[in-house]
């Protein structure tokens with residue numbers, strides 16, 4: 636049996652409705668999840684009680700790997716932003732299969748390294764990037780979790796994201812996020828389609844993060 640089949644054989648399906656919470660920050664971590672369909676968001680609360688969006692994670696993404704690895708409580712609250720189908724792998728099942736298949740550890744290490752890179756980019760953005768650059772970075776990160784790419788290169792964000800979400804994610808004031816988004820809409824980098832943002836020019840969006 637392939638390793639992925641072995642994992643699938645011991646995993647349990649879990650469905651979530653939009654806004655349903657998978658777990659809260661601080662909860663005990665009893666395993667990890669893989670998103671099969673839909674999208675979830677990982678959020679934390681700042682000291683003043685504001686929700687801070689860390690990431691939007693779509694099909695194929697693994698969630699809950701941090702508690703799995705370090706035995707600490709959940710580092711963020713994870714909730715569905717649309718109908719979701721996930722699979723849950725209990726900690727013990729994960730480790731008993733992974734111990735016999737080092738490829739799983741390699742995969743998990745790659746995932747953690749990628750998340751750390753994302754965090755490094757955010758740290759850099761907080762220090763040196765313009766508000767427009769930070770907003771562009773937030774859109775790129777959303778495209779990773781929500782993006783529905785097409786052959787024409789445009790990326791439709793398959794979920795209604797508010798300017799406040801973008802501002803939180805980018806770590807900029809809402810008015811500044813709003814100004815940057817309006818500039819991007821005017822210059823054709825972004826558009827709106829039935830209430831959803833569309834990244835019309837991913838290359839130009841990416842270029843904004845270098846300014």
Ligand code: CMP
Nearest residue numbers: 677689690698699700701702709710711
């Ligand atoms: P865990 O700490 O077990 O529970 C919360 C989960 O949210 C965490 O594992 C990761 O799967 C996910 N998560 C936390 N922080 C981030 C981040 N900065 N980027 C992407 N995912 C994250």
